[in-house]
Amino acid sequence: MKRRAITVLNALAVFAALVVLWQLILWVFHVPPFMLPSPWAVGLAVGARFPSLLNSLAITAEESAGGLVASIAVGVLVALLFAQSRWVRKMLYPYTLLLQTVPIIAVAPLILMWVGAGIPAVTLIAFIISLAPIIANTTAGLISVDENLVNLFLMHNASRRQLLFKLRLPHAVPDLFVGIRVASGIAVIGAITGELFAGSSRVGEGGLGYSILYASTQLQTDYLFALVLAATVLGFGFLFLVMFLEWYFLHRWHESARAPEAE
Amino acid sequence: MSANVGVPEIEIAGVTKQYRNAHAVLQSIDLAVAKQEFVSIIGPSGCGKSTILKLIAGLAVPTSGTIRVDGMPPLNARETISFVFQDATLLPWRTVKQNIGLGLELEHAPNARREKEIASLLELVGLNHVAKSYPRELSGGMKMRVSIARALATNPRLMLLDEPFAALDEMSRDRLNEEILRLRAEQNWTAVFVTHSVSEAVFLSDRIVVLAPNPGRIHAEFPVQLPSPRTSAIRNSPEFDAIVAGVSHTLRETLRQ
Numbered sequence: 001m002k003r004r005a006i007t008v009l010n011a012l013a014v015f016a017a018l019v020v021l022w023q024l025i026l027w028v029f030h031v032p033p034f035m036l037p038s039p040w041a042v043g044l045a046v047g048a049r050f051p052s053l054l055n056s057l058a059i060t061a062e063e064s065a066g067g068l069v070a071s072i073a074v075g076v077l078v079a080l081l082f083a084q085s086r087w088v089r090k091m092l093y094p095y096t097l098l099l100q101t102v103p104i105i106a107v108a109p110l111i112l113m114w115v116g117a118g119i120p121a122v123t124l125i126a127f128i129i130s131l132a133p134i135i136a137n138t139t140a141g142l143i144s145v146d147e148n149l150v151n152l153f154l155m156h157n158a159s160r161r162q163l164l165f166k167l168r169l170p171h172a173v174p175d176l177f178v179g180i181r182v183a184s185g186i187a188v189i190g191a192i193t194g195e196l197f198a199g200s201s202r203v204g205e206g207g208l209g210y211s212i213l214y215a216s217t218q219l220q221t222d223y224l225f226a227l228v229l230a231a232t233v234l235g236f237g238f239l240f241l242v243m244f245l246e247w248y249f250l251h252r253w254h255e256s257a258r259a260p261e262a263e
Numbered sequence: 264m265s266a267n268v269g270v271p272e273i274e275i276a277g278v279t280k281q282y283r284n285a286h287a288v289l290q291s292i293d294l295a296v297a298k299q300e301f302v303s304i305i306g307p308s309g310c311g312k313s314t315i316l317k318l319i320a321g322l323a324v325p326t327s328g329t330i331r332v333d334g335m336p337p338l339n340a341r342e343t344i345s346f347v348f349q350d351a352t353l354l355p356w357r358t359v360k361q362n363i364g365l366g367l368e369l370e371h372a373p374n375a376r377r378e379k380e381i382a383s384l385l386e387l388v389g390l391n392h393v394a395k396s397y398p399r400e401l402s403g404g405m406k407m408r409v410s411i412a413r414a415l416a417t418n419p420r421l422m423l424l425d426e427p428f429a430a431l432d433e434m435s436r437d438r439l440n441e442e443i444l445r446l447r448a449e450q451n452w453t454a455v456f457v458t459h460s461v462s463e464a465v466f467l468s469d470r471i472v473v474l475a476p477n478p479g480r481i482h483a484e485f486p487v488q489l490p491s492p493r494t495s496a497i498r499n500s501p502e503f504d505a506i507v508a509g510v511s512h513t514l515r516e517t518l519r520q
Contacts, residue, residue: 148348151322155346156369156417166369170356253356253397 037222042229045222052211053223057230060207063119064191064238067126068184074127075134075183076176082135083142083168093139100132104190108197117198122207125194130183137179141172174254177246184238192231208234270334271295272421272453273319278328280314287478288314292328294472294481296453303456303464303471305510307518311479312457316423319455320346332421340421342370345414347424351406353398359409360385360394366417384412387446404435408442415446422447422454429459437495440466444493461514465489465506466498473510475517483513 019039025031026038033041046053078096082089104125115121145168153163195209206214208231215224273296280289289311296302304312317323318330321337332340345366353362363384367377385391388408398406407427414422428436440463447454458464464471468487475482487506489497497503 146350146352148350148352149354151317151320152346152348152352152365153369154322155320155341155344156366157341158369162369166365167354170354173356253399255399 034219034221037225041222042225045220046226046229049223049226053226053230056206056208056211056227057234059119060188060191060195060209060231061234061237063122063194063207064126064187064234066123067128067191068130068180068187068238070123070127071130071134071183071187072176072180075131075179076138078135079138079142079172080164080169082139083164089139089143096132096135099128099135104129104193105197108194112198115198119207121198122191122194122209125198126187126190129190130187133182133186134176134179137175137182138172141175142168144175145171174250177242177250181239181242181246184242185235188231188235188238270331272298272300272333273455274329274331274334275315275319276329278318278325278330280311280318280323281326287326289318290478290480292479292481296455299451299453301447301454301456301467301469303458303468304474305458305461305464305471305514306474306479306482307476307514308459309479310474310476310517312474313425314479316346316425316455316457319421320344320423322346342417343420345417345419345422347410347414347422347427349426349429351398351403351410353406353409353413355398358395358397359390359401362398362409363412363416365413370417380416380418384416387415387449388412388442402435403431404439407431407435407439411439411443411446415450418450419452422452424454424456426457426459428463436460436463437498441495443467448492461507461510462498462503465503465510466493471510473513473517482517485510485513 022036022039026036037045082092107128108125111121111124115124149167149171150163153167158166191207192209192212195207196213208227212224212227212231215221215227273294275292275294278289278292279287281287292315294302294315304315306312314323318325319332319337321341330337333343337344354365357365360381364377364381367380372380385394388411390405390408390412393401393405398409401409410427428439431439443454444467454467456464456467465487471485471487472481473483473485474480485506489500489502489506
């Protein structure tokens with residue numbers, strides 16, 4: 001507990017140092033505020049426009065969370081399919097790589113055309129971009145079961161379903177969490193990028209990405225900084241939530257979940 | 264349990280095992296194991312010891328020859344067989360108790376029976392104090408105890424043990440050997456035990472089968488006529504030493520060929 005408090009204090013100290021450095025740069029180089037606002041000005045912008053900032057944050061959070069949850073559901077189903085046979089895997093696996101390599105920005109106009117601008121389109125982009133790590137990691141977990149464990153189940157005349165749900169699936173949970181951790185970061189990035197292209201301009205529907213675009217055209221650099229800060233907070237929030245869930249489900253039996261304690 | 268009286272527990276006749284376009288792993292194996300006999304299989308690495316166990320369990324199919332377990336093809340006899348692997352092969356996400364109950368659970372045994380079996384096995388192998396622990400909290404010897412308890416939970420008539428104590432230190436190994444004999448005396452199962460250790464084989468077995476490699480074949484058989492019940496003191500007797508010396512000598516022969 002004490003060690004953890006020290007870690008938090010260290011992080012806060014680094015943050016304070018960065019803010020001081022930031023302010024020093026402003027003073028020394030006389031940077032105009034529309035290029036780089038002062039920390040104080042950013043703080044004021046946060047305070048002054050807090051409701052709309054929170055609204056943008058909530059919209060992006062909803063889109064990223066929706067995309068992430070959908071990608072977990074679909075990704076696990078696809079991985080279960082892949083685990084059924086080597087043949088299926090060989091045939092379909094290249095297409096999951098395609099998911100990972102296709103530049104999402106290039107696909108965005110297509111999605112706009114099909115779904116129309118708005119929260120569903122952005123959610124879809126977040127979903128597509130976070131799907132590949134879920135599929136790849138879960139599949140690896142499902143098929144990397146020790147041969148003798150499979151033999152053990154066979155000795156008890158285990159059915160295919162028992163093999164899947166009592167052996168392969170629980171064995172894949174740590175790998176699934178690795179996938180979710182990666183995906184949670186890129187789901188937020190996907191949602192913000194998606195909003196730049198497919199965000200809705202309707203009142204009350206602009207997420208962080210849309211607001212960032214808007215603030216930059218208006219040269220509201222202080223608010224722009226506030227939005228970037230909010231995006232970072234959102235990414236962190238997702239990561240912490242996932243790491244907490246991972247710890248909650250795995251710490252009793254899995255080594256990886258204990259790593260922070262053992263440090 | 265309805266064991267077919269008079270039929271040997273295991274009957275292996277003219278069995279050859281060959282993996283695709285490789286030389287034979289096992290060649291012309293003939294081996295019968297009587298009911299309630301304890302047979303150890305010993306031999307240099309690569310002589311197909313583990314393959315014999317897999318064939319008996321029906322986890323592998325012979326290229327030619329026949330195998331009968333209690334007069335049946337191995338696949339039909341599976342519910343009477345338990346396999347103990349070299350590693351404890353416990354499910355890390357299950358507690359000791361849940362691991363021991365795995366076999367019964369997979370065979371859809373009623374809850375009440377499962378609870379009863381688990382409770383008596385925890386008692387029998389002395390694991391009561393760790394019933395709710397997870398495998399990673401246990402020592403190697405304790406994990407192996409759980410593995411053995413899990414194998415016994417389904418009331419097997421035949422135990423197949425594939426070098427179960429190879430990874431343990433000598434003290435844990437000796438202790439578990441004594442435990443195995445005690446459990447067997449209580450439950451009267453037949454056992455085929457694969458090992459690298461001559462003294463372990465002598466201590467446990469009624470008969471020792473020595474295999475020679477390339478291709479794997481039966482080189483010699485030793486009956487072990489030591490008084491029972493066997494206690495740890497027997498390891499210091501001259502009779503014990505004589506049999507160990509004889510088996511070791513034969514084992515060296517198989518390497519010279």
